[in-house]
Each structure stands twice: as C-alpha cells, then as structure tokens.
Amino acid sequence: MENRAIFSGKLLPYLLILPQLAISLIFFYWPALQALQQSFLVQDAFGLSTEFVWFENYVNLLQTREYYQAIGVTFVFSALVAVFSLTLGLLLAVMANRNIRGVQIYRTFLIVPYAVAPAVASVLFIFMFQPGLGMIARALQRSGVDWNPVLNGTHAMILVVIVAVWNQISYNFLFFLAGLQAIPKSVIEAAAIDGAKPMRRFWTIVFPLLSPTSFFLIIVNITYVFFNTLGIIDTATGGGPNGATQTLVYKVFQDGKVGTDLGGSAAQSVILMVIVVALTAFQFRYVEKKVHY
Amino acid sequence: MALRQFGAAAAVTVALALATPAHAVTEIQWWHAMTGPNNDVVVKLANDFNASQSDYKIVPAFKGSYADTLNAGIAAFRAGNAPGIMQVFEVGTATMMAAKGAVKPVSELMKEQGEAFDPKSYLPAITGYYSTSKGDMLSFPFNSSSMVLWINLDALKKADIAAPPKTWPEVFAAAKKLHATNPTCGFSSSWITWGLIEQFSAWHNVPIGTKANGLDGFDTVLEFNTPLETKLLESIVDLQKDKSYDYSGRTNTGEGRFTSGECPMFLTSSAFYPNVKANAKFEFTAVAMPYFPDVASAPQNSIIGGASLWVMGGKSPEEYKGIAKFFTFLSDTDRQVYLHQVSGYLPITKAAYEKTKASGFYEKNPILEVPLKELTNKPPTENSRGLRFGGMVQMRDVWAEEIEAALAGKKSAKEALDTAVSRGNAMLRQFERTAVK
Numbered sequence: 234m235e236n237r238a239i240f241s242g243k244l245l246p247y248l249l250i251l252p253q254l255a256i257s258l259i260f261f262y263w264p265a266l267q268a269l270q271q272s273f274l275v276q277d278a279f280g281l282s283t284e285f286v287w288f289e290n291y292v293n294l295l296q297t298r299e300y301y302q303a304i305g306v307t308f309v310f311s312a313l314v315a316v317f318s319l320t321l322g323l324l325l326a327v328m329a330n331r332n333i334r335g336v337q338i339y340r341t342f343l344i345v346p347y348a349v350a351p352a353v354a355s356v357l358f359i360f361m362f363q364p365g366l367g368m369i370a371r372a373l374q375r376s377g378v379d380w381n382p383v384l385n386g387t388h389a390m391i392l393v394v395i396v397a398v399w400n401q402i403s404y405n406f407l408f409f410l411a412g413l414q415a416i417p418k419s420v421i422e423a424a425a426i427d428g429a430k431p432m433r434r435f436w437t438i439v440f441p442l443l444s445p446t447s448f449f450l451i452i453v454n455i456t457y458v459f460f461n462t463l464g465i466i467d468t469a470t471g472g473g474p475n476g477a478t479q480t481l482v483y484k485v486f487q488d489g490k491v492g493t494d495l496g497g498s499a500a501q502s503v504i505l506m507v508i509v510v511a512l513t514a515f516q517f518r519y520v521e522k523k524v525h526y
Numbered sequence: 527m528a529l530r531q532f533g534a535a536a537a538v539t540v541a542l543a544l545a546t547p548a549h550a551v552t553e554i555q556w557w558h559a560m561t562g563p564n565n566d567v568v569v570k571l572a573n574d575f576n577a578s579q580s581d582y583k584i585v586p587a588f589k590g591s592y593a594d595t596l597n598a599g600i601a602a603f604r605a606g607n608a609p610g611i612m613q614v615f616e617v618g619t620a621t622m623m624a625a626k627g628a629v630k631p632v633s634e635l636m637k638e639q640g641e642a643f644d645p646k647s648y649l650p651a652i653t654g655y656y657s658t659s660k661g662d663m664l665s666f667p668f669n670s671s672s673m674v675l676w677i678n679l680d681a682l683k684k685a686d687i688a689a690p691p692k693t694w695p696e697v698f699a700a701a702k703k704l705h706a707t708n709p710t711c712g713f714s715s716s717w718i719t720w721g722l723i724e725q726f727s728a729w730h731n732v733p734i735g736t737k738a739n740g741l742d743g744f745d746t747v748l749e750f751n752t753p754l755e756t757k758l759l760e761s762i763v764d765l766q767k768d769k770s771y772d773y774s775g776r777t778n779t780g781e782g783r784f785t786s787g788e789c790p791m792f793l794t795s796s797a798f799y800p801n802v803k804a805n806a807k808f809e810f811t812a813v814a815m816p817y818f819p820d821v822a823s824a825p826q827n828s829i830i831g832g833a834s835l836w837v838m839g840g841k842s843p844e845e846y847k848g849i850a851k852f853f854t855f856l857s858d859t860d861r862q863v864y865l866h867q868v869s870g871y872l873p874i875t876k877a878a879y880e881k882t883k884a885s886g887f888y889e890k891n892p893i894l895e896v897p898l899k900e901l902t903n904k905p906p907t908e909n910s911r912g913l914r915f916g917g918m919v920q921m922r923d924v925w926a927e928e929i930e931a932a933l934a935g936k937k938s939a940k941e942a943l944d945t946a947v948s949r950g951n952a953m954l955r956q957f958e959r960t961a962v963k
Contacts, residue, residue, distance in 0.1 A: 277960035279625040280604045284959075364710075366782060383775045384934050471776065471923070474930035480553070490597055492763075492920035493621060494956065 271499035278493035282344065290500035298502075299476055300484070307480040310394065311458040318454060319447070321350045322405025327435070329406070330413045340410065347403035351396075355468035358396045382470065386477025389470045393478050396465045400455055405450055412446035413439065433498055444524045451520070452513055464521065481505050552844040554852070555585045555609035557676045557925040559833070561594040563800070564669070565827035567869055572790075575855050582848030584611075592833065593919060596621070599838070602948050603628055604817045608838040610845050611852075613668060615833045616655060617918035620740065623664050624916060624961040630837040630846070632853065633662040639850035650903035651827055652874050655912030656834045659742045665834035666853050669871040671797035672828045672897035673717070673725045675816060679809035681707060681790030697791065698761055701770040704790050715767070716781050718773070719829060719925040721815075722758060723750055727902075728910035729815055730754065731823035735954075738908035742811035744958040748915075748950045752944035754821065759932055766933045773933050775892045776926040794829060796897035799870045814900050826910045827901035832871065872898060915950070916957025924949050 236353070254459060272291070275284045294300050329340050348355070361369045364381055373380040382388040416439060424434050463482050472479035472487060482505060489498030560568045565588060573585040578897075589595040592615035599612040603625075614622055622629050626713050636643035645653065645663055656665045675697070677690045685704045702711035715721050727734045733749060740746035765771035772789065774780025784792035785805040788911045790797075793815065802810055817824035837849055855861070862878030865871065867887060879898060883886065888895040915921055925946045932942035 264735050275956075275960055277624060278621055279628040281625055281627060282960055350637050366786065383780070384930060386934070406753060472778065473923075473927060474934060475927045475936065487920060487923070491923065492917050492953070494917070499957075501819070 242378070260425060264308055266503050268499045268506075271495055273496075273504050274499075275496045278495075286496070290496045291504075294500055294504070299479070301480050303475050303479050303484045305392075306476070306478065307459070307482075310390065310397075310480055311461075313390075313394045313453060314397045314401065314458045314462070315451065315454045317394065318401040318405055319450060321398065322396055322402050322450075323443075323447075324410050325402065325406045326409035329410060343406050344403045346399055347401075347407070349400065351400055351464040352468050354400045355396050355465045358392065358399070359469055362392055382474075383456055384474050386474055389474055389478045393462070393469050395467055397458065397462050398516075399464070401454060405454070408450055409443065412443045416442045419488075441525050445526055448516070448521060448524045452516060454510065455512060459505070528726040528872060551583050552848050553583045554583050554611060554841075554845055554848050555586055555587045556611040556613075556835075557595055557599060557609045558586055558591045558613040559589060559615070560613070560669070561588070564869055567865065571856070571861075571865075575633060575852055578855065579851070582844075582851065584848075584852055592618070596919075603838065605690060608840070610838060610841055610849055611676075612836045613833050614665070614836050615919075616831055616912075617922060618715050619656060619665070619834070619912075620744075620914045620916045620918055620957070622915070624744065624957070625780050628666075628839050630839050630841075631658075631662060631664045632674055632837060633657075635837055635846055636853065639847050641850040641854050643854070646886055647875050647877065649872075649876055649879065649901065650829055650854055651911075652872065654906050655830050659738060665836045665886060666856070667830075667834045667874045668832070668856075669797075669869070670830040670832040670874065671795045671871060672830055672900050673721055673793065673815055674796045674812040674893075674896050674900070675814070676784055676792040676794065676798065676802065676812050677810060678784070678787065678790035678806075678957055679811055681787070681808070685790075690811065690813045691791075691816060692813070694758065694761070695819070696771075697816045698765060701765055701791065702783050705770040708788065708790055710769055711789040713782060713791040713793075714772050714774045714780065714783060714789040716774060716778040716798075717794060717831070718776055718929055719922045721793050722762070722929065723755065723911060723925060725815060725828055726755065726758060728827065728829045729817055729825050731826035731907055732821075733909045734913055735915065738911065739913035740954075741908070741911060741913070744916060744954070744961050747917065748947045748953060748954070751940070751947045754818070755939050757818075759929065759943060763932050763935075763939055767935075773801050773930070776923065796872075796894075797832070797870055799893060814896060825900075827903045827906055828897070828963045830872070830901065830913050854963050860932065866894075870894065872901070915954060916961065917953045920954055924953065 253500060256379055273287060275286050275289070276282065291382060323345055327345060333339075347356075359367075361367045362380070362382060364370045364374070364383070370380050379385075380388060382392045420438060420442075424438055429437070459480075460482050462480065463486055466478055466483045467486070468479060470478045472483050482502065485498050485501045485505060488494045488501065492498075530648065552831075554570065556568075558565075558568050568769050571588045572586045587609070590614075595612065595834050596614055599608060599614070602608045608628070633643070633645065645657075645661060648663075648667070652667050652792050653663055654668055657663045675690070677764075678819045679690075681704060682690065682700075684707050685700075687703055689699050691700045697713065704712035718899050723734060727750060730853060731737060732752065732754060735746040735748045735750070737746040764772050766773060774783055774789070778794060778798070781792070781794055781798055781801065783789040785802055787806075787808060796812065799812070815828060835853075837846070841849075857875060859875060859877045859881055862873045863881050863885075864877050866873040866882060873882065874946075883895075928937070928942040928946035928949070931945075933938040934937050937945070
C-alpha cells in the first residue's frame, strides 16, 4: 500500500527521464532548431539587419563549385581516417591482448594519445612535417620526396589523415581491447584443440564476436571525422591548399566564423546534419544486420 | 598560514576600499588580441592611463587571435554586452563600419566629447585606412606595420649579388642566383594576398576594386585581374617550378624559413623585426618592396597592416568621455615615440615620427624607418589609401586558394586571378546586401 502511495500514477517515469529529456532539448534540439531558423535568413554579422529569404541560402550553396569539392573531400577524408584508425586500433588491441611481459605498460602508453587535444596533436605534427624545419619533412626530402603540404593537396591530405588517425587510434584500441577480453577463452581454446590456426581462429571466432564493438566504433568514428576534426584541420592546413582539405564541417566554421555569413553557414550545418543522420540510419538498417550480439 | 595571509590581504583590501573616498570610477573594457611583449605594452598603457587620473579605469582583456577577438565582440554585441573598446585587425574594417549603430566613429566621439583632435596631425597613410573617403576617422589606429623585403646579406654575398634588389626583375634574377646556394628556397613570402595583391596594387597605384578600393561604397567591384598582376603571378609561378621562389603559406607561419637561413629573401611584415633581431644568425637588412620599373607611377606608397581600436555603440556618456580621454592620452607625442621604439610598430602621428627622426634613432635602427618611408613615399591616391571590402577576412582565404592553385600548376595565373575576382565579387554582393543601409 505504502509503495503504491509513493510510486503511484504515471508521473514518476516522466520525472525520472526529465533530466535526460531536458538536456537533449536544451543542448541538442534547441540549437538544431535555431540553426534551421538561421538557415532561412540573410543577416549581417552584428544581427542589425535581417531578411527572410526562404531557401535562397541552400540554392546559393548548391550552385557553388567549392561546396561539391568539400563534399568529396569529406568522404575521402572520412573513409581514410575511419579505415586506418579502426584497423590499426584493432591490430594494436590484438597484439596487446596477448600474454607478454610488460603488457600493462604497453596498454597504458597506447591510450595516452587520446588525452592529447586535437589542436595540440596538430601542432606536434606540424612541427615534424614542416618543410625545411621538421624532422620527418627533412628525412622525406633527403630521401627524394618533394614533401610540400602547403602547396601539394595530396600531401596536405596525408598530413591531416595522419594526425586524425593518430588522435583516434587510442579510443578504438581501448574499445577493441575491452571487446577482446569479453570473448570467452573457452571458445578460442576449443577451436585451437580442433586444430584451427591463429589466423583462422581470428576470422571465424574473434572477429564475428567483436562485431558489436566494431559496429559501435564505426558509427563513433564517422561522427568523429565529420565533426571533431575541425581543430586538426584548422591548425594543420587551414583547409588548404586550394580547398584540398576543406571538409564540410570546416567550411561551416569558415563561412560562419571567418566569413560571418551566418545564414549560409547555418544552411550548411543543416545539410551536414541530414547527411550524418542518413549515414547513421543506413548503418543501423543494413550493417547492423551483420552484427552478432 | 595561507589562511592568515588571505585574512591579512582581505583586511588591507577592505581598509583601502574604505580609505578611498566614495567616488564612482567608470570602468571601460578594452578587448584586444596582443600576445607576448605586445600584451605587456597594452597592460602598461592601461595602467599608466589609470594612474594618470582617477575618474576612469581601462580594463584590458585578452580575447585570443584577431579573428577570435572580433567574433567575441560580435557575440557580445548580439548579447547586448559589448566592450567599450575593441581591437580589430585591418581586414575587419568593412565588417565594423558596416555595422552602423554597433560602433561609434572616433571622429564623432572626439567632437562630442570636446577633446582636442586634429585629424591632420596623424600620418595620412595610416589613418586613411581607417577613415571615410571624406577623411572622418572611424577607428583609432593602434598597431600598424607595412610590408618590406627582408634580405640575408651573407647569402647575397655568397651568391655574388652586389646590392639588395630594388625592382621585381632584379628580385627574380636574384632569386635564381640564390637558388644555387639555397636549393629549397631562393625567395619566399608571408601573407601572400597582402603582398601580391593588396600591397602590390597600392605600390603600383593601380586599383584592387572600383570605388577607391571600396572606401567609397560597398557596391565596389574587384578588378585586379589585369595584365600587370598577371605578369607578377606568372613570374612567381615560374620561379616556383624549381623552388627559386617557394610558397610559405597564407599567414606568417613560414617566417622561420628566413631566420633559419633557408630562404634568403623574404617578403613580409615590418613587424617581423624583433623576431629577426633575436633569431637570425647572419647579417640582415630590410629594403622597400620591389616594383616594376616600367609602371610609371611606381613606387607610389605602401598601405598598412595591423589593427585599430573601435569604439562600440550604445555606451554611457561617462564611458565615452573616458574613451575619448584615453585616445588623447594615446596620441601624446612622447607616448607614441616610446610605443614605436619599444614595439617596432609604426608611430601614428607626424610629430612622433619627426621626433624619433630628430633623436637619431633611425641612424641606429635604419630598418625601422623603411616602412615609414614606404608609407610616406607619395601622398596617397584613391588606389593607395587602403581598401575596404566586406568579408575581407575570408576573402583573403579565397584569393590565397586561387594563388595556391596557380602555384601548384592546376590553373594558369590568369585563370586563378579571374576566379579570385569572380568569387570575391560574389562575396561582395552578399555583403552589400546585409550591410545596414
């Protein structure tokens, strides 16, 4: 009876999810709606003159060649970063999951890069890859490679991919390692007794059992490259040369913060939001079917 | 112990507060983007002003890079909380002046507050950049520099070049010779668009855009894709092929290539001086920017770079009174002389320039006079007073992108300049539309 008096009615469940609901509404839906509203406006930087223009910002955007270039750059960049950071993270996790001496030390050191802020990571790599000054740049030049990321778009892309991958590997490593340790030893031992070699054991047992982790990481990694690499690109290349490393999110930042064209920038973030939502929905719809929970 | 110290400090503070007569001090926020030694200069100026009188208190606050400071100011204004004084870099000028009501023109402020203010006492090449076409000063020049050609004299001697080059053909020839001793870079530059488009046009007395480079109106149209600019870019692209010229990026991050000795000729800001003095392990000098001798009007005069102080709108009369007094304080001849000599930035009044000259300072530091000689070479024309294009911060990136495409061999010099002009014009039309009429 007493229990019922306290937990009566339908109010409590709502009360319990209220904090989460409030956070989502204030920090996610409210800004998203504001971006949507802003994308229909043409406004000066100080907000002194505002004109409602319907879809003009979108139309203008879809008529600029640079926007399509940014879409292409984003997909190439995301694919490269996701593939390299996932495979390297997995490789390192498999290596660190073995019984070797000092494994705890290796594991700790492999996590450290994640604690480095993207912009700081970028600066570290700029020092190493700066033509004429950096160690790695000099080594490359001595071995006959004309390393020049300020002018060569491919080199600039390689540079930002390296920084972004380096920054993300630890995160992937951590999750893969946890995933690997959750796989029951008995299953692998049974396979070994049946005569399966390590490679075969990995592909037929470990990899499929790791699929929930992999699926989760794919989504997190894609979101990471789409949004969180802004700082890396800004410090390493500034989107250059000639737009070769200008991703969609960097263009949002450039047009909004540097160009103070808030309407155009908002229209881009709305499109970007749609792309990422579509991409995630696609993955849940099709890729998730291959996941064994 | 710590607690006792805190208690003592608190007691002293309270005592002081009680001892000071009840007297309203007007606080004025000053947002700026100065780091290192220049930050010390800002703080010292504020302290000196605060100590010189007891009615106003200037409170400086560092807000990050120039772009960050501008964005912080814009955001604060939108939230109804703008600072009294805001330091804005030269390319933000059009954005600020377009915001009628958000800013208060300096000439108007000084007149309203009855401060002695003679626009003619300032160097026209500096104030012209921040004035209307009629000569009304919009913002107060704070830190100004110009562009000069830095020369590594040791490398020049090694390459058997008798004297620093004066003209572009001489620069090209010297770059090729220097390439023999410096295979990765004979010549380079920072702030690529400031040098190759903005300064180049002023120095040759040719327009960047119509309407006096935008000073006479936001309906300006870019027109720097003429044969003269194309000739310059073509020559540079040609030198880039074997690295007689080597691109060092859009901003000044590549300046270390000069001080390290890698690039013996470097076209960049005169404000590079303290850095070169501290780090170069070779004999160096700086000379005036090169020009094409077949252009009759060249050299004209150079334009400035740097930043100015904007007064924000909607403040109380007391605050405006304090800001006006602060600007008078800054214009003081001795203070300008001191600022010029300690920071390497240019003096803004004629009197300060004359006084420094008379003191024999330039005989010991000839490099510091080079940008001043460039700026005052001839009276500014409508092509060389400055430039005012909306969205100039991003415009520089757009122009740089096109120059990069030419340097990488993806476009011809002419194509690159044509695209830079057409993309820039699209941005200008967008800006014109949002500017408050």
